[in-house]
Amino acid sequence: MAMREDRLLPADPAVRPVARRLYEAVRDLPIISPHGHVDPRMLLADEPFTDPTALFITPDHYVTRLLHAGGVTLDRLGVGQGPLTEQRSREAWRLLCANWALLRGTPVRYWLETEFAGIYGITERPSAGNADDLYDRIAGAAKRPQELLNGFGIEFLATTDDPADDLGPHRELARTVKTRVAPTFRPDAYLEPAAPGWAGKVERLGAAADTDVSHYQGYLAALESRRRHFKANGAVSADHSHADARAEPVDHPERLYEKALRGEISAEEGAAFRRHMMLQMARMSAEDGLVMTLHPGIHRNHHPPTFQRYGPDTGHDIPTTVEFTRALAPLLARHGTDPGFHLVLFTVDATVYSREIAPLAGFYPSVYAGVPWWFLDNPSAIRHFQESVTEIAGFSRLSGFIDDTRALCSIPARHDMSRRLDAGYLAGLVCTHRLDEDEALETLTALVTDQPRKVFKL
Template sequence: MTLHPDRLFPADERTRAIARELHRQTADLPLLSPHGHVDPRLIAENLPFPDPARLFVVPDHYLTRMLYSQGVTPGELGVASVRGEPSEIDGRTIWGRFAEHYRLFRGTPSKLWLDHTFAEVFGIYKELGPDTADEFYDHLSARLAEPAYRPRALFERFNIEVLATTESPVDSLEPHAALAAQTAADGRAWGGRGGKVVTTFRPDNLVEPGWPGWHDRVEALAELTGEDTATFDGFLTALRSRRRDFIAAGATCTDHGNLTAYTEDDPKAAAEIYARALAGEADEAEILRFPGLMLVEFARMSVEDGLVMQLHPGSNRNHNEWLHAGWGRDVGGDIPNATEYTRALKPLLDAFGNHPRFRIVLYTLDETVFSRELAPLAGGYASVFLGAPWWFLDSPEGMRRFREAVHETAGFYNTAGFVDDTRAFCSIPARHDLARRIDAAYLARLVAEHRMTDAEAADVAVDLAYNLPRKIYGLEK
């Protein structure tokens, strides 16, 4: 197995040569990860990674989802049952099942990322399959035991400048405090290139009253902040307090994964629904309405404290009830919904869309809105930027379609650059390389068609890979 140096570049020889040169301009730039889900304890504790199965397979719903679609249950892949039922615990057995089905990923972004990781990070230039499963497992296990493959060593090797994790307001920020203490003790950032880990404020589990455990989390928020969350004003004050804590821990952004992009600017209605939810009296319509009311409240807070809002709606969570009941959230049972933005976001944009201190980055799982809604919104409000294709769309074709659909209306500079959106730490370089190659290929086509000069395309390539995410997500601070 080899990684072809021209992978993902155009088939036409002349255009491919242009893409190759554009990619060369970005290949060695530092990596910015302003939207991701790596556990901060991974870096703070710097412990060896677990066995290959628990590093690559068990936590990755991209992989477990595909195998489940072919009849392999999450339990057979080591995912713990929420009902206490037996799950496979032997790493080699889990890895063997994964290798047996690796052919299912042919042509998918998952295989592109994994092949890149196996080769470039771990030095395995072979094709994974049943015949090589044990060889892979032994090689990976040996590497993972080496100091050079501890999280911080890889962080430095990957040339990561900023890695943003994601925490809820009731999560502990202790791992970030530990990293800050280590930085202070060393007199510099612990990464050799000055890389840093920051947090991101994600309040979804406090604004969805229908989410199991909501009352307990509201009480936990009160205990953390010393505020009285029995009232809506106290709830908002507590959230503001936690935002200050997150900013002190390096946060530059918030992250909101609402079901829809619906917003409503009505603090009185929000207070009434909050009181009814606390009393256990809110109906289904009110429970669905409350997150949209809270998005405007969070926008109001962003104007106050400068945190950049990220909104990525459109996922129908836990659609497969059997999977959810057996193995819980985030095991691959989520399905994209059609999502409307223009009318849904108007109340929020009416209130803050033209405010100089407000910035919102919009993502979507519904690519039908790329050109119809998102690009015009980004072109119509100074506060609106378009996030990279994510999740079901973070694929070569999805990224190409995104550029083709939004560029002519929004330009390149109303897009926010790439984010890897991953829990899979070792795949971060592979994901960034894929995105940089796709952008190089798209820009090469514009050069070949004499729509841009070589110099312009080189500037844009660097901006998309580095300058835009650094600026738009507030990472220059």
């Protein structure tokens, strides 16, 4: 499992030296992570990582879904079971090592190899034979979360948070760690009135905002209040993920709201209300400055038995088709040229990037193309993105790399992969005389640090 210096760089001997020079110039720049799911309470507690399974397997559905597809049940991996005994943790770790071949050709293997070598000095390929030895070496070299944050060079780290959260851990982290750890306003559950338990969630939102939410205007006021609370605690963005990207006004939204509170709203009416609320979310972002990020088109919890037993975010969220051009027309008609409004669009459909998102980002000053995200965060999809999107919209319309991970240790591995792939692509432009090398380096530096700072207003 030798970590070769030129991994992921172009094989062409004429291009590789240029790519190597570009990569070396940016490899140690700070990490900007404006969208992810690391638990801020874990960072604040700062307990040493002595359990390799809890570090590398159970929080990372990229890992568990591949093992599950290969016949390893999630219960054997410790998913959804809380802290494991050492025996159970070792058993799960042995399963990962014994089934290492299931990861061949995936970015998951690249990330794990980078983590094992870069953090723990492990360069042996995992197997059933060395599983316990690797477990002991990782457990014996216990690392604390805040130690890793500093060692990784993470300048900015965004978490994902419920609008009713108090955000106390973020206030404590702001006083104790060098990394800026910011909350992200994620209101999805409060915008889907046909979902079970919605009225109770809205009541909780109203209590957090100290606002009467028995009527539609109070509901809007509560959302605006919680956005202000998040912004006061360092938030820079509001994140949205629904079944589609549609944003459309409805007549008399207060009537739909009242039906929803009574539990009488239909699925169709609920979708109409949510699409109306996406316009309201855009209005709020235009007013308060929180960047609006949108990543629709996911069938959540595709396997009901798995969801019932293990809960959400356990590897069975599956992509669906999604349309942006017509869906966002009402929103962009209102806010597409608003100064200060930033809308970052993501998709899990590679064709949508070049067909819709790149042309939108290539016209609207508010729109940015979110880099390949989830299922597309692999070398081949990223290379396709580089070629198809930048030639339509240019490099200045990209978001910068998004790691979107719950697994703290995978953050530098994912950013390293992105930097190598960007260096390779730009080196190709240099060698085909489309860019000078100084321009390529300026562009790569911007993609790594300047662009995410600009897009997310850091």
